Structures are given as C-alpha cells and as structure tokens.
Amino acid sequence: MTQDWRSHVPQxxxxxxxxxxxxxxxxxxxxxxxxxxxxxxxxxxVRMPHWSFGARYIYQLVQRHMGYSRLFEVVFPGxxxxxxxxxxxxxxxxxxxxxxxxxxxxxxxxxxxxxxxQEQGNAHIVEHAASHARQIERNIETYGQEAxxxxxxxxxxxxxxxxxxxxxxxxxxxxxxTPVKPLVDDGFRARFAALDPGAGAVAAPxxxxxxxxxxxxxxxxxxLATYAPEMESWERDIFLAxxxxxxxxxxxxxxxxxxxxxxxxxxxxxxxxxxxxxQAAYLDAIKCHSDVVRPIAAGEQSALSVNPYHLGFTLWExxxxxxxxxxxxxxxxxxxxxxxxxNHLTKEIATDMGLFRFQGQQNGQFKVLAGDIDELREGxxxxxxxxGAPRVAVTEVRSDGTLVLRHDATxxxxxxxxxxxxxxxxYVRSVWRRPVLLKTVDAAAKAVELSAENVAAA
Amino acid sequence: MExxxxxxxxxxxxxxxxxxxxxxxxxxxxxxxxxxAVRDHLPQIIAGSDIxxxxxxxxxxxxxxxxxxxxxxxxxxxxxxxxxxxxxxxDVLGAPNPSGGAGQKGPGGRGRGAPExxxxxxxxxxxxxxxxxxxxxxxxxxxxxxxxxxxxxEGWDRRGARSRLDRxxxxxxxxxxxxxxxxxxxxxxxxxxxxxxxxxxxxxxNATVFFLLDVSGSMTERDRQLAKTFxxxxxxxxxxxxxxxxxxxxxxxxxxxxxxxxxxxKVTGSGGTVASVGLAKVGEIMADRCNCASTNVYLFYASDxxxxxxxxxxxxxxxxxxxxxxxxSGYVEVTAGTPRSTPTETAKIFxxxxxxxxxxxxxxxxxxxxxxxxxxxxxxxxxxxAQADASGSAP
Numbered sequence: 001m002t003q004d005w006r007s008h009v010p011q012x013x014x015x016x017x018x019x020x021x022x023x024x025x026x027x028x029x030x031x032x033x034x035x036x037x038x039x040x041x042x043x044x045x046v047r048m049p050h051w052s053f054g055a056r057y058i059y060q061l062v063q064r065h066m067g068y069s070r071l072f073e074v075v076f077p078g079x080x081x082x083x084x085x086x087x088x089x090x091x092x093x094x095x096x097x098x099x100x101x102x103x104x105x106x107x108x109x110x111x112x113x114x115x116x117x118q119e120q121g122n123a124h125i126v127e128h129a130a131s132h133a134r135q136i137e138r139n140i141e142t143y144g145q146e147a148x149x150x151x152x153x154x155x156x157x158x159x160x161x162x163x164x165x166x167x168x169x170x171x172x173x174x175x176x177x178t179p180v181k182p183l184v185d186d187g188f189r190a191r192f193a194a195l196d197p198g199a200g201a202v203a204a205p206x207x208x209x210x211x212x213x214x215x216x217x218x219x220x221x222x223x224l225a226t227y228a229p230e231m232e233s234w235e236r237d238i239f240l241a242x243x244x245x246x247x248x249x250x251x252x253x254x255x256x257x258x259x260x261x262x263x264x265x266x267x268x269x270x271x272x273x274x275x276x277x278x279q280a281a282y283l284d285a286i287k288c289h290s291d292v293v294r295p296i297a298a299g300e301q302s303a304l305s306v307n308p309y310h311l312g313f314t315l316w317e318x319x320x321x322x323x324x325x326x327x328x329x330x331x332x333x334x335x336x337x338x339x340x341x342x343n344h345l346t347k348e349i350a351t352d353m354g355l356f357r358f359q360g361q362q363n364g365q366f367k368v369l370a371g372d373i374d375e376l377r378e379g380x381x382x383x384x385x386x387x388g389a390p391r392v393a394v395t396e397v398r399s400d401g402t403l404v405l406r407h408d409a410t411x412x413x414x415x416x417x418x419x420x421x422x423x424x425x426x427y428v429r430s431v432w433r434r435p436v437l438l439k440t441v442d443a444a445a446k447a448v449e450l451s452a453e454n455v456a457a458a
Numbered sequence: 459m460e461x462x463x464x465x466x467x468x469x470x471x472x473x474x475x476x477x478x479x480x481x482x483x484x485x486x487x488x489x490x491x492x493x494x495a496v497r498d499h500l501p502q503i504i505a506g507s508d509i510x511x512x513x514x515x516x517x518x519x520x521x522x523x524x525x526x527x528x529x530x531x532x533x534x535x536x537x538x539x540x541x542x543x544x545x546x547x548x549d550v551l552g553a554p555n556p557s558g559g560a561g562q563k564g565p566g567g568r569g570r571g572a573p574e575x576x577x578x579x580x581x582x583x584x585x586x587x588x589x590x591x592x593x594x595x596x597x598x599x600x601x602x603x604x605x606x607x608x609x610x611x612e613g614w615d616r617r618g619a620r621s622r623l624d625r626x627x628x629x630x631x632x633x634x635x636x637x638x639x640x641x642x643x644x645x646x647x648x649x650x651x652x653x654x655x656x657x658x659x660x661x662x663x664n665a666t667v668f669f670l671l672d673v674s675g676s677m678t679e680r681d682r683q684l685a686k687t688f689x690x691x692x693x694x695x696x697x698x699x700x701x702x703x704x705x706x707x708x709x710x711x712x713x714x715x716x717x718x719x720x721x722x723x724k725v726t727g728s729g730g731t732v733a734s735v736g737l738a739k740v741g742e743i744m745a746d747r748c749n750c751a752s753t754n755v756y757l758f759y760a761s762d763x764x765x766x767x768x769x770x771x772x773x774x775x776x777x778x779x780x781x782x783x784x785x786x787s788g789y790v791e792v793t794a795g796t797p798r799s800t801p802t803e804t805a806k807i808f809x810x811x812x813x814x815x816x817x818x819x820x821x822x823x824x825x826x827x828x829x830x831x832x833x834x835x836x837x838x839x840x841x842x843x844a845q846a847d848a849s850g851s852a853p
Binding site: 047 | 479480481482483484485486487488489491523524526527528529530531532533534535536537538539540541542543544545546547548549550551552553
C-alpha cells in the first residue's frame, strides 16, 4: 500500500463531478486480505455470527489459495458510503478501484431500487449490521449458543423471503376486514331509509375479524417475527435483524450486472480522461481493467458462465454510444437487471459478445443450443427471480396453530427439493413451536404436503 | 463533508482487523457442530481400518461440510445456463467425466459443491462413543474373592504418616473439642487424624477373552478385514473396562494356532475349515490358563460359516465344552456383500448350543457399517445375560 494513490482521489473526484457523477461521500479504508475475504463471505464487514458463514469462509479461503478469486474492493452504499480496499492492492490497482468505487457510489445514490431501500432507513447498513452482530453476541451470552443458533438457523435459511413492496418497519395486518363499502346513495335508498329511521342504524355491518394472513404472505421473516405464537422478543428481533439486512442485500443482488457494469464503465472512462495519472500507472490500471472485464479465462475458447462485469460494461458502452450519457443516466436511475437486460441486450450485442445457451449432458459435457434472444435473456435472469429463491408464501394459520406454507410450483415450473424443504421446515418449526406444513408438487406434478419431521420436544 | 486527501479516516490499516477473524470463529463453531453430529459417522470411523495395522492413536475421517438448508427447487435433469465465447449451436464443450457419474470434480468445479474435509478423532474418544450405552457386567464378582490382595483405605487413627493426614477430619475433631470446653487451643496434637490402610482381597474383575478367527481359504480378504476390525474395537473397549484383561488370539484353518496381538491382526491363511479344531484349541488354553472360578471368560468366534460338513458333530461337542465354561459365547458371521438366506453350518451349531441354555448369540456382519451394530448387539445381550445371571433367575 503506497501513499501516492490517495493524492489522486480529489482529482478523480473532480473529474467525476465534471462528467456528471453524483454520489454521497465515501470513506475509504484499507484492510488486510483476510478481512476482504470475510466481507465477501458475510456480505457485510461486521455481521452476525453463524456457523454457515464459517463453512463458506473456508470455501473462500481455499478458492483464494488456489488463486481463483481476488478481491480489490467492496463498497457499501450509504451516507457516507464505505469502501474497503485490499491492502495488497498496488498503486495502479487503487487508482482503478477508486474510480470504480465512485461509479458504484453514483449508482447506489441514484438507482431507484437502492434509493427505496435506503429511504426505508437502510442508509447506515454497515453500522446497523454491526449492532445486530453485537446484540446477537449478547444474546448468545444470555441464552446460550444452542438457543440463538436455533433461531438463526431458521431466520437465515429464510433470508430471501422478504417483500420489497412492503415497508421495512411494517405494521401488523388490520385486525378487521375492510367493511364492504356502502352502496352509492341514491334517491331510492334515501326514501327507503326515511320510511323507518331506526332501520339504518341496525343495518350497520358488524366488523369481521380478518383472517391471518389476509392474503398469501411472502414476507416470511416478518410474518414469523410478528405472528409466531410463542416467540420470545429477542428471537423476533433476530428475525427482524436478518430481514433488515436482506432489504439491503436485495438491490445489490437485483442490479448486479448493471451496477458492476456501470462502475466498470466509469472507471474505464475516468482513467481514459484523467491526464494527471502517471503513464506507467495508467497502463497497469488499464491492464487490470481488462482482467476484470475479461469474459473468458486466458487460454480458453469459451466459458460456461457470463462475467457480469463484462456483460454490464458492454451494454453500458453500447447505450452511451447510441443513446448518449443522459439516456444512460436515466436507465441507471430506473432499471434493474431484469428490465436492463430485456430492454438493452439486443440480438446483435449478444451475437457480438458470443453469448450462447448450453445444456448439460449425461456424460458431463455441455451442448451449445441454438436459441433466440428471449430465451437467452431468460437464461441470464432465471436465477434472479424472487431473490433467487423458490416462491413460498404463508397461506393459512389453522386454529391449532399449524402454519401452512404453499410453494407456487406453477410459477417456478417445478416442485421443491423435498429433503431440503423438510429440513427448512424443521428450522421453522423450532421457532414457530406449532406444526408446520408445506404444500408443493412432486416430480409427477402431483400435489404433496410436507411436514417437519424429527420434532424435538422443545 | 467530502473526505479530502488529508482526512484522518483515509486508508490506514487498522490493527483491529488482525486481531479477530469472524470467519475463523464461525468455522470453529461449524467444526464443533460436526463433532457433535459425528455419531452418525461412527460406522465410517470404525471401518477406518488403518488404525488396526498402524496402531495409531487417532483416526482420520472424511466428513462432509454441514449444509445450511434452504428451499431449493428440485434438480431438473442436467444443468443448463448461459455461457460466452467461441461456440456455435451444436458444439459440445468440456471433457466427458471419466467415471460417467457426477463424481469428484476437479478443483475447477464451479458449482458450490460440498467439499469434504478430514477430521481427526482420538481412538479413545471413539471408544467412548461406541461403548457409551453399553453397561458391561464388569463389576460383578464372578464367584468369591480372587487371590489378589489390595491395599484399601479404611478408618482413621491418631497416629500415622504425615502424608495421610486427613485435614477435614482433624478440623472436625478440633471443633468438637472446642465445643465441649470453650477457650481451648485452636489445634492440639490430639485432634489430628490419619487415614489408615489395610490389605483386603479384591473382588474378581478379571476377564479372559478368546478371539477365534477362521482364516481358511473361503474367507476373503474383505471378510477377514471385517472380522479383525470387529475384534479390534471389542478389544479396545474391553481393555478399558477390565483392570486385568487377558485376550487370547487364536486363528484356525484345519489346524489352530495361538498368536500374539500384532501378528493376529496380520494373519492370513488358506485351506479348509474345521471349526472343531479351533474350538478345541480354545478349550485347551482355557483349561490350561484360566481359573474359571474367578475369571470371566468370553469367546468370540468369527467365520464365514462354511465348516467342513463332517465336522458338525465334533464342532458341537467342542463348542458346548467351551460355552459351558464361558460367560458368553458370541458368533460373528462375516459375509462380505451377500447375506445368506439359509443358516450356515456354524450358525446352526451356535443356535443349538444357545438353545441348550448357554449364554451366547450370533450376528451377521456384511459390511463396515454393521460393525458398530455388532458390538452393540453383543454387549447389550451380554449385559442382559449377566443381569439375569446375577439375579439368579436365568430362564
């Protein structure tokens, strides 16, 4: 880590402002590589403890050891934002990374999805997550590892089940069903009422208690935290903490291609236009850039995955070239990955990039398929729907307290993996503390009902 | 409030990060959980036969990483996706799997597979888990006291060696004395109490275990390995339970030999099977060396059950003779792979002998997973037999 690159930060910032980037201040911090891997595993610099992160951590260490992934930076949106740079970055790496970070900061300040989640109170997610972590560590001291882990097992396995259309601080369902609207008053009704003045008052409908949930509820974390019959308040807090973090993760997840592409576009452009950067550093940085947005590993003909940096970068280049910077800014404000790919990944671009669909075969090889652009876009997006999780919603709470979940196999195209689903139901059951059922379909598209097994006497 | 170049919050490696790794902490917790769940892997650990030959004090076991379950769609045929590069429709990419199945992928496997890790367990711990629920009848004196004398602590005296001063007792005496006549000294020589020792006959907790192994040609390498693994864990367990345990290792084909322990676990052989010879050898050693009055004698016989057909009567007589003297006779039938539908020759004679009222039992081991169950089977049965024996109401 050299001191030099920081002298370029204000110049880069001035240039970025000239080019119309608009961001909240960012705090840069250099951290050791080990901490970078932890950020990659946890998704946040300080996050709640759970054994599943430990498993991912080792996996990440192995990967890093084998040289598969190297992390240059991680940015957390907010006001101020936080950017963590790997301490092993060289001067040119850090110039590139700073420019990249400015791109991200501009994106997260202006993109509607990010804005909405931040306006919900998530502008300080780094601090909030750290405070959740502290709280949960205190819970472990008070209630013991096992008890806290039981709650975290359940909450984190349902991490993706939030409802972005609802507020982060969400109210309980109205207790009574909305009464049927009185019919439009007309002359006849007025005359009829006048016949017997007492009748109108009697006819006022009695309020009807709304069922819980009044409609299928996909915000499982909130529902469990709010309506679980016997949950302790600290357990509810853990569910809500996980939910708050998911509100932060969703925009990151749902705009990954756009966001990385935008940041890559801007670091490339800022470097190109920054005449104050020494020649050698510029060359190194550009080399680093081409590594980052490289679609295919060196020496390979093709890859069985698409580098989101490359895809996003290419699309933004095209957009700026054909529609101009203003249009690009509008798109960056309004789109997410779904609309971005559907609107801007054209057949020509896909052909130029060499994108193709493939299908695995019995012998472990992969066959390249012919396909139109719609299928290609679907292939790129299919893992992203519903936060990447099967659609499961609460449909009913029976009078004996049984929680009934339903999996929407029609939309997802097929049923759930039954063994895993049962395990998740066990997690849920241990916090719901009543029977838990799940309806899905089996391989023959026949409806099946799963329930949690091995019910431990709680 | 844009951070300028001179702002103190700009990069400086914060020492805090080096002090503590959340990832490592959660990884330790993950390992702990695996250890907790390790009893599911007990059969695998037991079957790790390296330790028999190498005498290691720990076993390495491959364990899958724990999965934190989530809702997932059912796997739907082969994976598909979108790739990029120089490829035309119809091209085939990637190398075919050599094994044909979805086996071990190289380090390049992209999917989030479940890497295996090696965990090391101490043999002593494994024995603990294996024998945890088994109550061995080791504390029942067989019949009367043995010849061995033992120093035991018994009573107190006012004189004795300093090292045997009982402080608590002495303090009590002092308190008593002061209660009788207040105002005395806090301690006098009269208050001191010393523990005393006497010699007593110790109850019999001796045991002799006979391991009889059929090493004839019909026993495959795998059969032998299974039998030896079984013997290894039984020996390891019994050794911890009995203060003085003698294990006699005998192997037979058409002849019988006694071995020392390391050789026994290496023994191989060929030729026919005559069970009576092996059993006779056991009987001989038993008569020779064991004082059956004060020793618990056990017999475990492992064979594939293919006894020579003309040996049935002789084998039965010998077995009866041995079983009469033994506290328990167990027969382990090893049939690697295919369990048999009809009882074998050897199984038949064990059945008959047990039917005559002698304590004994049989168990079939057809794979490494059965070894745990076999050990449990024999030692639960044995413990029950011993209980019945002790209460004097053997059916």
